[in-house]
Amino acid sequence: MKLTTTSYAILGHLALRPWTMYELAAQMRNNVHYFFPRAESQVYAEPKRLVGHGLARVDKESVGRRARTIYSITDAGRAELERWLAERTAKGPTLEFEGLLRVFLAPLSSESALVDALNRIRDDVSEMLEAVDRVGSEYVAGTAPFQRHAMTRSIVYDFLASYAELADDWARRSIARVEAWPELDDEARHEEAMRIFRSHARAARRRRGA
């Protein structure tokens, strides 16, 4: 029985309540999408495997002539999920960031391409910023679907919101830096870059001290 992390993501959702795959796909899109993105086709495929392993159960219902399939967790599923949650995390966080690769390779192209890449990043981040904000205001209003889990959700939310804010702030200040380059000579530009390296080095020292 080989389950993937995706399997446990779905199984975990089934432990919260039963879902149709359509609902679950929507839920994943709103909630875990920013730290565990999966294609919809996966969301539809996984539960069948879970059923095959006896970890989930299917119930057929219908709305008029349209069928809907409701999946719920079984006792075996709950046990397996608990086992997994007690396990040590397999993989550290990974980031995949094509835009940053373009910044990295920017000396090979033009400054305008660099600014374009940074602006494109801002567009992508602004979507995340909005999504995060939407979820946040649901919790503040007390209307979130899992309001009773507000404490743990606030931890996840704190990360996601901080991350999105950081990405946007970084892109903004970087665009400003690049736009200031034409006014600086080589020496001044280099010195300005060194300020960045040094400020993070200072932060690292503070961290080690604490």
Added chain:
Amino acid sequence: MKLTTTSYAILGHLALRPWTMYELAAQMRNNVHYFFPRAESQVYAEPKRLVGHGLARVDKESVGRRARTIYSITDAGRAELERWLAERTAKGPTLEFEGLLRVFLAPLSSESALVDALNRIRDDVSEMLEAVDRVGSEYVAGTAPFQRHAMTRSIVYDFLASYAELADDWARRSIARVEAWPELDDEARHEEAMRIFRSHARAARRRRGA
């Protein structure tokens, strides 16, 4: 001719200077690993495809009886790379974060499992923090292999360092929050969570105002 982003990552490195794949693998491990992670086997496979497309060239050298294969970019490769760099970025940044999924599902397990997951995250992040710090001090010392690209590299570095600092700060404060839970009643815990949501909502409003 279908090239992947990985192809362009390699091609971009070849545009900086010729490399053996061994050197390049090491370079990727130190530099782009945190925003564009790829298995070593990929790094060895890609250049052959590039050669097949006429974008790179191989030269055989030898150190004693040991062969080394040096890859360099061709004019066609440089042109193709320029074309790609002018193109609009295909994919936004994505994060894959199993640890955060465990936090998300924490209500299904124990508080100690939650703290374990957060501590595991800190371990993973501390590696990144060290790696970033190592690279940063090379630039500060003026001994970095691509010192002449310090300006653009400082942009990439700024993101990576900020990100690692954020992740560590977040994990720390979250552990502290969870550890304070036993001293609070339900009401107080909920209120404490709401403070998090509200503080990011305030940040969002400021952002919209600006």
Added chain:
DNA sequence: GACAGCATGTAATGAGTTACATGATTAA
């Protein structure tokens, strides 16, 4: 009568990973 949203998939493909294998060189 049309369109947005509900609901569920399949087929083809592929990019990338894991695990392994091999051997030369150099510094301790």
Added chain:
DNA sequence: TTAATCATGTAACTCATTACATGCTGTC
């Protein structure tokens, strides 16, 4: 002479993605 590092891959696999395809239901 042992270990680290230089150097280069292959084979098998698998997880996941892209791109459809289909049809019902409720609402404007």
